[in-house]
Amino acid sequence: MTSKAGGRTGGRLGLIGFGAFGRLTARHLSDRFEILAYDPAATDDLGLIRLAGLEEAAACPIVILAVPVEALAATVRAIAPHVAPDALIIDVGSVKVLPARLMAEGLADGVRLVGTHPLFGPQSGKDGIAGLRIAVCPINDDRAARRVSAFCRRALGLKVFAVSPEDHDREAAVVQGLTHLIARVLLAMEPLPSRMTTASFERIMQAVEMVRHDSPAVFRAIERDNPFAAGVRERFFALADEARAELDGPES
Amino acid sequence: MTSKAGGRTGGRLGLIGFGAFGRLTARHLSDRFEILAYDPAATDDLGLIRLAGLEEAAACPIVILAVPVEALAATVRAIAPHVAPDALIIDVGSVKVLPARLMAEGLADGVRLVGTHPLFGPQSGKDGIAGLRIAVCPINDDRAARRVSAFCRRALGLKVFAVSPEDHDREAAVVQGLTHLIARVLLAMEPLPSRMTTASFERIMQAVEMVRHDSPAVFRAIERDNPFAAGVRERFFALADEARAELDGPES
Known part of the structure; x- marks a missing residue:
């Protein structure tokens, strides 16, 4: 960990999107990078970033796309004319196959693309992110992906999983989808009991608490934009139906 | 907490059933009571109890029925002829309406009945039970229920919820049923991912771990012998179907 006194040695970093996750990103990168954030809805720099125009933010040597997956296609179209020829573009979406395709199709050939999925959010990362997990997916430049992985590991203390976009989405369909x-x-069943609870029920309720405030866009990305999510859901519901049939069957 | 040196001041206690929960009970009561346990399947006293015949165990001034809910009717029939006229009989089942009825119908009028549901098991209680929860349900003797509550609170350090069998089952249908x-x-979906996991998914998996080794009898008691469980399941599945329809609908 470097202190702010160590200087922002990483240079300029464009941050497209300054919502909940963009702000979390800024908190952990602002001591190393001069962050130019673009977000038409943002009004406060939190003392971490400089609010900038799209052109300026998109022209940085490193650009992080902290936008909902469903806004990524439009974002890629908007930044494409301004991206430097050898820039490093990183997305942080909850799915990886679709963003990899959108960035590869929408940006020029020399642009280096790396997909990441921080397996945490503003809630689970509120007491620090060291020790938390991130998936890093090479898209068109393995060396760039290795550098991003090394940074996440050394500078941020994250546990890094290097994985293809397909393998990522296959696992995430289970982990996040379920x-x-x-x-x-x-x-939807609230209010739920809070007195006569078991340790196991409390664990489940802690999990619910952690995702309670996730935006509907995150839910849609996880359930709709992951190509494996529908299959996982189908399996979950088929097994649930089996359990239901067994429990409500003639023997009961 | 009294030490063994303090003597078994509680007198003789009959323990009907020396399975996983009976053993947990013995570990926490053997320093206060001389426990006579009856279980035809038991071969080892663990240095905590004396294995005894049904007649002798059932004739103790206090008798704890640590048998599966589905075995309770037969157990009550078997002990009834041997139970002392003013004995205190306590069950520990995961549901409370049915055991309360079975004990009240099957045992003589002067016998004092108290239902309890320790909201923990051999897994969640393996590192100690102080601070864990227990529901205590009066059945035919409020004073006996208050004494059991006081003992659980003071001697065992449990959080006690005094509640009617109906109110217990209504909450447990949600907590344990779900x-x-x-x-x-x-x-049934195993193997599940263990690498790219989120904090919320890990909480859910911890919950699964805690009930993984619960016996099928516990599952049946929770899902079948709780009069409110079917309604809770119905609601869960109806809401799950809504979510499914929305996600797999024409928009996706």
Whole structure:
């Protein structure tokens, strides 16, 4: 960990999107980079970044796209004319196959692309991110992906999983798809008991708490933009139906 | 907490059933009571109890029925002829309406009945039970229920919820019904990812771990012998179906 006194040795970094996740990103990178953030909805720099225009932010040597997955296609179109020929462009979406394709199709050939999925958010990362997990997916430049991985490991203390976009989405369809699906149903059942609870029920409710404030866009990305999510859901519901049939069957 | 040197001041206690929960009970009560345990399947006294015949165990002034809910009717029939006229009989089942009825119908009028549901098990209680929860349900003797509550609070350090059998089952249908239903479906989906996991998914998996080794009898008691469980399941599945329809609908 370098202190601010160590200087922003990483140079300029464009941050497209200054929502909840953009702000989390800024908190952990502002001591190393001069961050130029573009977000038409942002009004406060939090003392971490400089609010900039799209052109200026998109022209930085490193650009992080901290926008919802469903806004990524439009974002790529908007930044494409301004991106430097050898820039490093990184997305942080909850799915990786679709962003990899959108960035590869929408940006010039020399632009280096790396997909990342920080497996944490403003809630789970609120007490620090060291020890938390991030998936790093090479797209068109393995060396760039290795450098991003090394930075995440050494500078941020994250556990890094280097993985292809496909393998990422296959695992995330289970990990996030099931978590959000279960949480969504339980949130709809509120108020839930809080007195006679078991340790296991409390763990489940802690999980629900962690994703309670995730935006609907995150839910849609996880459940709709992951090509494997529908299959996982189908399996979950088929097994749930089996359990239901067994429990509500003639023997009961 | 009294030490063994303090003597078994509580007198003789009959323990019907020396399975996983009976053993947990013995570990926490053997310093205060001389425990006579009856279990035809038990071969080892663990240095905590004396293995005894059904008649002798059932004739103790206090008798704890640590048998599966589905075995309770037969157990009550078996002990009834031997139970002392003013004995205190306590069950520990995961549901409370049915055991309360079985004990009240099957045992003589002067016998004092208290229902309890320790909201923990051999897994969640393996590192000690102080601070964990127990529900205590009066059945036919409020004073006996208050004494059991006081003992659980002072001697065992448990958090006690005094509650009617109906109110207990209504909450437990949600707490345990949902936990075990979700765990059952997730266990059927194994192997589940263990690398690219989120904090919320890990909490859910911790919950699954805690109930993984619960016996099928516990599952049946929770899902079948709780009069409110079917309604909770119905609601869970209806909301899950709504989520499914929305996600797999024409927009996706």
